[in-house]
Amino acid sequence: MKTPDNTGECSTPASTGSGLTGWIDRRLPVVSAFRAEYIDFRMPRNLNWLWNFGAILTVVLLLMLATGTFLAMNYTPTSAGAFASVEAIDRQLSGGWLLRAMHMTGANLFLAALYIHLFRGLYYGSYKAPREILWLTGLILLVMVMATAFAGYMLPWGQMSYWGADVITKAVGAVPLIGATLEHVLTGSDHLGDVFLHRFFVLHFLLAFLVVAVVGLHVAAVHFSGSNNPLGIEPKTKKDTLTFHPYYTTKDLVGLLVFALVFSALMFFWPGILTEAANYAPADPMHTPADIEPEWYFLPYYGLLQSVPSKFGGLVVSAASLLVLFALPWLDRSPVRSARFRPICRVGLFGLVAAFVLLAAAGKHHAEGGWMLVGRLAGLYYFAYFLVLLPLASRIEKTRPLPSSIAAATQGDA
Numbered sequence: 437m438k439t440p441d442n443t444g445e446c447s448t449p450a451s452t453g454s455g456l457t458g459w460i461d462r463r464l465p466v467v468s469a470f471r472a473e474y475i476d477f478r479m480p481r482n483l484n485w486l487w488n489f490g491a492i493l494t495v496v497l498l499l500m501l502a503t504g505t506f507l508a509m510n511y512t513p514t515s516a517g518a519f520a521s522v523e524a525i526d527r528q529l530s531g532g533w534l535l536r537a538m539h540m541t542g543a544n545l546f547l548a549a550l551y552i553h554l555f556r557g558l559y560y561g562s563y564k565a566p567r568e569i570l571w572l573t574g575l576i577l578l579v580m581v582m583a584t585a586f587a588g589y590m591l592p593w594g595q596m597s598y599w600g601a602d603v604i605t606k607a608v609g610a611v612p613l614i615g616a617t618l619e620h621v622l623t624g625s626d627h628l629g630d631v632f633l634h635r636f637f638v639l640h641f642l643l644a645f646l647v648v649a650v651v652g653l654h655v656a657a658v659h660f661s662g663s664n665n666p667l668g669i670e671p672k673t674k675k676d677t678l679t680f681h682p683y684y685t686t687k688d689l690v691g692l693l694v695f696a697l698v699f700s701a702l703m704f705f706w707p708g709i710l711t712e713a714a715n716y717a718p719a720d721p722m723h724t725p726a727d728i729e730p731e732w733y734f735l736p737y738y739g740l741l742q743s744v745p746s747k748f749g750g751l752v753v754s755a756a757s758l759l760v761l762f763a764l765p766w767l768d769r770s771p772v773r774s775a776r777f778r779p780i781c782r783v784g785l786f787g788l789v790a791a792f793v794l795l796a797a798a799g800k801h802h803a804e805g806g807w808m809l810v811g812r813l814a815g816l817y818y819f820a821y822f823l824v825l826l827p828l829a830s831r832i833e834k835t836r837p838l839p840s841s842i843a844a845a846t847q848g849d850a
């Protein structure tokens with residue numbers, strides 16, 4: 437970038453590179469920018485394996501875009517042709533089964549990695565100042581990824597695609613005043629068919645690429661504020677940090693290899709764990725399945741949806757469970773970030789994970805009797821954690837003493 441020097445002249449930052457990279461860099465300093473952000477960039481020295489998930493998410497996102505592009509080349513977005521085109525990808529297209537298996541396993545593990553990544557942020561207080569915008573861009577990504585995954589699940593036009601779409605479009609239709617219009621915008625006609633599928637195909641494709649743009653913002657925000665760390669204290673001196681390369685490039689690579697092993701094991705040996713048998717039957721508007729349930733990653737929200745008697749109420753509560761995360765940096769006012777030093781917050785957070793799992797279990801069962809009660813209690817705890825427990829703990833919690841520096845706390849590892 438040209439910057440004015442003290443004589444008022446514009447100068448270009450000196451580039452140390454020679455040859456082609458030096459030539460490019462003197463004209464557009466992408467090489468030195470890359471060096472500054474990914475090689476010499478200083479990171480806290482104490483990041484644990486939970487910090488691998490950002491890199492894992494980035495790589496899986498690229499895999500999803502690559503496999504999705506080839507799947508789209510062979511997919512037919514019509515209610516008469518969709519199911520058969522997906523079957524043809526699986527059975528006739530050369531290597532098509534692998535493309536589809538990677539895309540389906542990728543979708544499931546992407547969401548799993550996303551939940552772990554989010555939990556890491558909750559546990560170590562990475563949403564607190566000065567990382568609020570980083571947190572908000574992450575949440576925007578979460579919503580976008582969920583919408584992309586939902587739209588993608590419609591595309592094979594199996595029984596669960598159809599009936600899942602039926603539940604959600606009807607829930608949207610229950611919104612007072614504008615519900616009917618919203619429902620029509622989604623379905624495009626008076627029934628779930630060609631127009632709906634075509635719209636969701638475009639939405640799926642488009643959102644996936646928009647996610648890449650928001651990831652760019654998100655990662656820029658990480659580099660601007662610097663990474664948080666398990667102690668939740670800022671690095672003070674050079675001794676508290678390490679360069680990104682070779683320390684974290686190597687650590688990310690190890691994380692990616694372990695993740696690739698889990699990915700391959702699931703994809704090749706246990707594909708049935710992540711797929712719903714009912715979606716291997718073509719959509720049939722005349723035959724409602726005994727149980728309509730979404731993919732596992734939507735179950736907690738479905739549990740909330742079911743635990744409220746009114747359709748609109750259920751929709752509001754499910755949406756609120758995501759919206760409350762946006763307010764988190766302002767609900768939790770404690771000056772201490774990491775839950776390691778916050779006894780109340782730490783116990784409360786494990787309770788939150790338990791509530792999330794229980795909501796998923798409630799979502800998997802019929803909304804009646806004991807499961808209805810479990811769903812309601814877990815839902816109540818979920819909201820109470822954010823709206824009551826955290827704000828209260830910020831005031832009354834007796835936090836454990838913080839170490840004087842990262843280097844001092846990790847001396848044993850040095």
Ligand code: HEM
Nearest residue numbers: 487489490491493494554557562574575577578658663664
């Ligand atoms: C497409 C999805 C996402 C991608 C590709 C992504 C990518 C990344 C990357 C590469 C990093 C830096 C490495 C790391 O700290 O792990 C990062 C950090 C971070 N992300 Fe994400 N992210 C995504 C979604 C989210 C979501 C849903 C949230 C939560 C709301 C989130 C919150 C954060 C936070 C708070 C940090 C900084 C953590 C710290 O330094 O302690 N991200 N992300």
